[in-house]
Amino acid sequence: MNRGGGGGGGGxxxxxxxxxxxxxxxxxxxxxxxxxxxxxxxRGPSAFIPEKEVAQANTSDERTNFLVEEYxxxxxxxxxxxxxxxxxxxxxxxxxxxxxxxxMDGPLPLPHRHYIAIMAAARHQCSxxxxxxxxxxxxxxGIAEWLNGLKYVPQRLxxxxxxxxxLAHRPWLITKEHxxxxxxxxxxxxxxxxxxxxxxxxxxxxxxxxFVFGSGINPExxxxxxNGFRLISVNNFCVCDLANDNNIENASLTGNNFGIVGxxxxxxxxxxxxxxxxxxxxxxxxxxxxxxTRFEKETKESLFVVSGDTFHSFPHSDFEDDMxxxxxxxxxxxxxxxxxxxxxxxxxxxxxxFRAQDYTWENHGFSLVNRLYSDIxxxxxxxxxxxxxxxxxxxxxxxxxxxxMLRRALFNYVxxxxxxxxxxxxxxxxxxxxERSLKVxxxxxxxxxxxxxxxxxxxxxxxxxxxxxxxxxxxxxxxRMQAExxxxxxxITRHLT
Numbered sequence: 001m002n003r004g005g006g007g008g009g010g011g012x013x014x015x016x017x018x019x020x021x022x023x024x025x026x027x028x029x030x031x032x033x034x035x036x037x038x039x040x041x042x043r044g045p046s047a048f049i050p051e052k053e054v055a056q057a058n059t060s061d062e063r064t065n066f067l068v069e070e071y072x073x074x075x076x077x078x079x080x081x082x083x084x085x086x087x088x089x090x091x092x093x094x095x096x097x098x099x100x101x102x103x104m105d106g107p108l109p110l111p112h113r114h115y116i117a118i119m120a121a122a123r124h125q126c127s128x129x130x131x132x133x134x135x136x137x138x139x140x141x142g143i144a145e146w147l148n149g150l151k152y153v154p155q156r157l158x159x160x161x162x163x164x165x166x167l168a169h170r171p172w173l174i175t176k177e178h179x180x181x182x183x184x185x186x187x188x189x190x191x192x193x194x195x196x197x198x199x200x201x202x203x204x205x206x207x208x209x210x211f212v213f214g215s216g217i218n219p220e221x222x223x224x225x226x227n228g229f230r231l232i233s234v235n236n237f238c239v240c241d242l243a244n245d246n247n248i249e250n251a252s253l254t255g256n257n258f259g260i261v262g263x264x265x266x267x268x269x270x271x272x273x274x275x276x277x278x279x280x281x282x283x284x285x286x287x288x289x290x291x292x293t294r295f296e297k298e299t300k301e302s303l304f305v306v307s308g309d310t311f312h313s314f315p316h317s318d319f320e321d322d323m324x325x326x327x328x329x330x331x332x333x334x335x336x337x338x339x340x341x342x343x344x345x346x347x348x349x350x351x352x353x354f355r356a357q358d359y360t361w362e363n364h365g366f367s368l369v370n371r372l373y374s375d376i377x378x379x380x381x382x383x384x385x386x387x388x389x390x391x392x393x394x395x396x397x398x399x400x401x402x403x404x405m406l407r408r409a410l411f412n413y414v415x416x417x418x419x420x421x422x423x424x425x426x427x428x429x430x431x432x433x434x435e436r437s438l439k440v441x442x443x444x445x446x447x448x449x450x451x452x453x454x455x456x457x458x459x460x461x462x463x464x465x466x467x468x469x470x471x472x473x474x475x476x477x478x479x480r481m482q483a484e485x486x487x488x489x490x491x492i493t494r495h496l497t
Contacts, residue, residue, distance in 0.1 A: 045079035048216030048457045049466045057086050057467075064088055071095035073102050073136055079128075079217050080208070086467040090474055093386045097379035101200055102136075106373060107193040108201075111142035115157065116198055119150075120205035122332035123168035125450045128212050128219055129205060130329065149331030156188040160198060161334045163488070167199070168206045169340045169447075171487035172354065172419045176494040183495070192492070196372040199488045200380070207481035213449035214441075214473040216457065266435075267396050267463045273432050274405055340447040343419040354420045354486065361482055365489040380485075387478045390471065396463045409433040410472060414446050414479035420486065435460060445473065446480050 044051025057064075064085040068077050072095065084091045100106075102113050114137035121129035134147060146153045150161070159182060166174050182190045190198070211217075330336055359365070361384065370377030388411060395401045412422060413430050434442070438460040444452050461469065 043218075045082040045218055046216045047218055048454050049083065049470070053466050054082050054086065057082075064091065067092055067095050071099040073099065074132065078132070078220060080212065083215050083217065083470060084474070086470050087390060087474065090383075090386050090390055093379070093383040097376070097383050098204065100376060100379055101197070101204065106376075107191065107197045110140040111137055112157065113197075113201060114140060114142065115146060115153065116160065116201045117205045119157075119160065119164050119332050120168070120202045121209050122329050123164060123206060124209040124213070125329045126209040126212055127329065128217055129209060130332070131220070150334065154188070156190060159188060159190075160202070163199070164202055164333075165335055165338050167202050167484045167488060169338060171484045172343060172352065174487050174491045176491050179491050179495040192496075193372045196369060196489075196492070197376075199485070199492075200369070200373065200376055203481045203484040203488070206484060207477045210445050210449040210480055211473050211477040213452040214445035214457070214476065215470060216452075216454060265463060266461070267398070270406075270433065270435075271395065271398065271401070277405060277429055277432055343417060352419065354418075354490075356415070356420055356422045356486075359486060359490045359493070361486060364493065365486055368489050368493060369485075384478055384482055387474050390474070394468075396461075396465065396468070405429065406433055407475060410442070410475045411479045413439070413442060414476055415483050417443060417446060418480075418483040418487075420483055442476060445476050 045054050064081070065077070067088075068075075068081060072078070072081065081091065081095070084094060102117075103110070106113075108116075114133040117133040118130050118137065121133070137147070138144065150158055163174065163178055163182070166178070179195070182195055183192060361381070366377045366381055368377075369380065388407065391403050391407070393400055393402065395403060395406075408425070409430050412425055412427070413434060415422075416427065416430070437456075441452075441456045441460050444456060457469065461472075
């Protein structure tokens with residue numbers, strides 16, 4: 001979608017910027033246009049997953065209902081919880097940690113916690129989470145005027161804007177100077193325990209926005225429904241895009257990019273590659289120099305995963321420039337045009353890589369968080385370990401499968417896109433195990449979650465169960481949260497030393 005330009009007809013330049021030209025059908029579109037579309041056919045908690053699959057999990061597991069009664073702040077079985085209940089073991093870790101950061105003793109007042117959640121969700125235009133926490137903010141005694149936007153909140157909350165923006169989109173830019181600016185003496189300063197609590201909330205809700213969009217979570221209720229129709233803002237999308245699922249048509253989204261011939265299915269081909277990689281591991285060690293080269297190659301290749309494949313109808317830079325955010329969301333953020341930028345920029349040879357061994361969650365982040373915000377470190381650690389080790393030893397129709405290699409590839413690919421490198425990991429495995437359509441999905445869910453579509457979700461692992469795809473989303477969510485936390489906690493450590 002390109003910007004409209006001034007032309008003949010005597011229109012003012014200001015008026016011209018209110019229009020866009022669809023690069024597909026060449027229609028001139030108003031930026032503020034809204035259209036009526038019929039209600040989606042999908043019902044239930046997810047637009048991507050058949051309702052009956054989620055319902056079966058909820059009705060057959062009394063544990064889920066117990067967890068909701070014990071740890072839900074809203075007191076109801078919301079759509080996120082219903083989808084996560086496909087993995088009850090993980091759900092317990094998730095609800096316990098979320099309940100602790102929102103309701104249990106901590107440095108921040110309850111209303112502030114929900115307002116920070118709103119600010120975090122707004123970075124990805126996640127109206128689902130914003131609406132949820134607007135309700136919770138008011139229930140916990142929040143000042144209604146604050147919901148008019150950041151202009152109405154105390155300066156110390158406004159001061160979180162910069163770190164919110166960087167954590168959500170480019171966490172590698174966070175430095176100890178950002179921390180010093182927030183904790184310096186003065187009436188609007190943050191104590192370190194307060195700041196750690198805020199950082200945990202921001203990273204949690206940035207990552208949860210990825211899960212909401214990646215799993216197609218449906219709204220709990222839609223206030224704009226009228227006579228079976230709902231008003232939606234189309235902004236920089238044309239009707240031809242809506243009919244075409246944002247016009248995402250690309251062979252690489254559906255084709256097999258590994259060139260494996262014969263009658264092997266996508267699933268069997270993946271299992272064959274896993275077996276081959278395991279044999280290669282046993283045959284010999286890859287040199288450290290080669291490991292580093294493969295990491296840098298993977299980060300640079302990730303440059304081309306989304307921009308050229310997914311939004312080919314929208315030149316990538318134009319797409320970012322023309323993102324229009326509704327006033328309901330924009331009131332809670334500053335600098336709405338600031339977004340993810342590839343860690344490995346074109347033409348840059350020396351990457352400021354975050355070597356995971358130099359600052360790990362286990363040896364550094366965990367103890368710092370626990371020292372400044374008691375017990376949250378244990379809860380987060382349990383959640384990270386749970387999602388990383390969660391397995392049913394199945395892959396689609398196959399049983400007794402060790403999926404460790406695949407889970408690690410998913411987790412490490414997310415960290416790779418945020419510039420975090422593990423010295424002991426061979427990044428060549430990422431290219432072998434993650435097909436291109438899956439990489440497109442991962443990068444979109446992790447870096448631009450608001451752009452996720454059902455077609456992206458459907459395009460990868462077509463023989464796998466929906467519960468397995470939800471497991472992927474849980475891994476992506478936790479990998480993203482941990483990556484953001486590592487950068488923030490490293491900056492706090494540097495401030496302290």
